Amino acid sequence: MRSKSWFWLMGLVLILGISGSPAFAHHGWGGQGTENFELTGKVEKGVSLAGPHATMQVKDKNGQVWDITLAPPARTDSAGLKESTIPVGATVTIRGKRNTDPKKFEIKTERVTYAGKNFDVYPDRL
Amino acid sequence: MYDVLAWLETSWLGHAMRSGGVWTYGVVNLIHIAGVATLFGCVLVLDLRLLGLWKAIPLHAIKVPTVPMAKAGFIVAAVSGSGLLAATATEYAGNPFILIKFPAIGLALLNVALVHRHPAWTAPATHAPHGDAPRALRIAAGLSLICWGTALAAGRMIGYW
Numbered sequence: 414m415r416s417k418s419w420f421w422l423m424g425l426v427l428i429l430g431i432s433g434s435p436a437f438a439h440h441g442w443g444g445q446g447t448e449n450f451e452l453t454g455k456v457e458k459g460v461s462l463a464g465p466h467a468t469m470q471v472k473d474k475n476g477q478v479w480d481i482t483l484a485p486p487a488r489t490d491s492a493g494l495k496e497s498t499i500p501v502g503a504t505v506t507i508r509g510k511r512n513t514d515p516k517k518f519e520i521k522t523e524r525v526t527y528a529g530k531n532f533d534v535y536p537d538r539l
Numbered sequence: 540m541y542d543v544l545a546w547l548e549t550s551w552l553g554h555a556m557r558s559g560g561v562w563t564y565g566v567v568n569l570i571h572i573a574g575v576a577t578l579f580g581c582v583l584v585l586d587l588r589l590l591g592l593w594k595a596i597p598l599h600a601i602k603v604p605t606v607p608m609a610k611a612g613f614i615v616a617a618v619s620g621s622g623l624l625a626a627t628a629t630e631y632a633g634n635p636f637i638l639i640k641f642p643a644i645g646l647a648l649l650n651v652a653l654v655h656r657h658p659a660w661t662a663p664a665t666h667a668p669h670g671d672a673p674r675a676l677r678i679a680a681g682l683s684l685i686c687w688g689t690a691l692a693a694g695r696m697i698g699y700w
Contacts, residue, residue, distance in 0.1 A: 421592065463557035464564055464627035465698060486561035 445510035445521045452479060452520060453506045460496050462486040467494070467534075471507060480519040481507055484534035494525060494532040503527060508539075541632045547621075548628035556626035564626055571619040575691065577612030581605040582687050589672045589680035597669055634700045639693035647686035654679045 457478050458470035467483035467490075483489045499505060509522040523539050525532040533539060547553060556563060585605040588598060624631065631637050654660050659673035672680070 421590065422587070461557070462561050464630070465568070486564060490561045 442510060442521060444513055446513050447510065449508065450511040450520055451506060451508050453504065454479065456499055456501050456503050456505055459501050460489070460494055460499060462490055462496055469499075471505060477518055479507075480517075481525075482519060482521045483525070484522075489534050492532050492534045492536075493530075494534065498532075499525075499527045541629065544624075544628040544632050547625045550625060552622055553625035553628060556622050564623070567619050567622045567626075571616055571623055574612045574615030574617075574619055575694070578609050578616055579612075579687060579691055581609035581612060582683060585609070586680040586684045589676050590684075591671065591677070594670050598672055631697065634697055636693040636697040636700055640690050640697065643686050643690040643693060647683060647690060650679055650682050650686060654683075 452471060452473060454471040454473040456469060457472040458468075460467060460469045460483070463486070465485065467486050469481045469483065471479045471481055473479065483494065484492070504527075506526040507520050507522055508524040508526070509520045512519040512521075523533065523535040525534070556567065581604075585601055587593070588596065588601045593601070654676065657675055657679070659676050671677075
């Protein structure tokens with residue numbers, strides 16, 4: 414290939430590379446704090462194993478509803494946490510990392526404790 | 540916007556995506572990526588040929604594999620993508636990348652429709668088989684890369700919002 418063609422091709426790759434680089438909060442752990450965070454409250458919306466990540470919602474004692482991001486569905490399921498495991502209204506403790514944005518009430522979860530049982534969705538992080 | 544997403548989430552497709560087991564989303568996501576890769580790969584090759592690369596290869600010889608494969612890739616991506624969106628549609632309300640991605644796809648498809656009606660595109664294969672593509676097609680190829688590239692980038696970024 415001639416050098417002019419290479420120039421165009423590399424320019425295009427560069428543009429796509431820059432436009433694709435994640436310069437902001439990642440769906441992984443990048444947008445979360447590094448301190449361990451614990452929340453105890455009542456299940457507002459039960460575990461859902463649909464979508465890219467399993468989710469649930471927990472209401473704390475002040476009435477604030479928190480978005481609980483769990484692991485991907487298969488990992489959450491294999492940690493023993495099924496959609497039917499924890500009933501709505503049950504008291505649970507969430508351990509994980511809070512979103513770095515203080516306006517977002519979201520926790521990316523490592524462990525869910527319910528009725529004395531631990532569901533470790535990220536056991537290697539505990 | 541929210542109403543449309545809520546309708547999609549409660550549709551049969553949304554229910555099917557959520558009730559199909561823990562691997563459903565991942566597998567549909569895989570199919571979506573395969574569709575997008577097929578579509579974008581073909582678009583890239585065809586548009587770069589129109590922009591002046593590989594001039595020794597007749598344009599027609601590039602069109603023959605890339606156009607039908609791009610169509611197939613688009614259909615696979617659109618069907619699987621509808622499923623991904625329907626699974627948790629309301630969670631994407633207010634996601635700015637959705638508002639970039641879908642208009643970009645709309646413009647890209649408009650560009651496709653215009654190109655396919657253009658005499659320079661519909662001309663027989665024997666007409667100007669080698670060398671530079673007509674100016675109108677070169678411009679369309681540039682617009683195509685911008686639109687599809689934007690759709691690709693915005694689509695990937697949806698999950699990082």
